[in-house]
Amino acid sequence: TTQDFADHGLPELLRAFAASHPRVRIELRVGRSVELGSALQAGQLDLAITMRHAPSPDEAFLISEPMLWLCSEKGLATRQDVVPLALLDPYCGFREAALNALDAAGRRYRIAAGSSSLAGLRSAVNAGIALTPRTRRLAHSGIVEASPDLDLPPLPMAGFAIRLGREAARPARDLAELLGTGLALPP
Incomplete structure (x- = not known):
């Protein structure tokens, strides 16, 4: 994930995910969007939350917030x-x-x-x-x-994408869905 989400919103959602998927090992990488996107494309990550600069076919959910x-x-x-x-x-x-x-x-x-x-x-x-x-x-x-x-x-608005890797397993897809609905800030 980008640094923007590491402290705000993500910890509570990871707790909920861990409760529903107790045997899944989570390796959390916090970094810059370009690095995370490259790691996702290389198959090193199953899921990434990145700043959205352009549409990408691996986007599962979009989050838009005012800068x-x-x-x-x-x-x-x-x-x-x-x-x-x-x-x-x-x-x-x-x-x-x-x-x-x-x-x-x-x-x-x-x-x-x-x-x-x-x-x-x-x-x-x-x-x-x-x-x-x-x-x-x-x-x-x-x-x-x-x-x-x-x-x-x-x-302008800041756009973020929750992106899934090509080989993402069901738990990663479940996490993407949880993040997509849970990370959006209330208006």
Whole structure:
């Protein structure tokens, strides 16, 4: 799975799956969408939750969530004319969406913090040194949606796909169904 789902929603669903499939061994890999998609195609994974960049024939379920500008609940440490960003290293769909939206709006920005993990982004955002584009899944533990007075441009929807490998057995298909219905956030 992508990092987006590892902390929010997935643990409860894995618990339910383990209760209904007590003899199935789960090996959980948390990583970037490109790496997970490649591992799925190579037959190394039975199921993957990835950010959706284009339709794929192995998609079992789709999850769509609004991207939001997120910041520390205490606000930015300093007020700046240039938007300070905390972004994952390339390639990241959230990074591309944020930079495209800011460019289209003519807003100046700088990358104030970069990281290869959501934990790094959370630290930078909680410190108030930057904003980050993510879904509501990251909005907890001191991270909130940015105030409208920051006049940030709208962001697109984030699409995720629950994908099944070619040789996925019945338990993987059962898990995909459980995830497809259980991971969608309420409106």
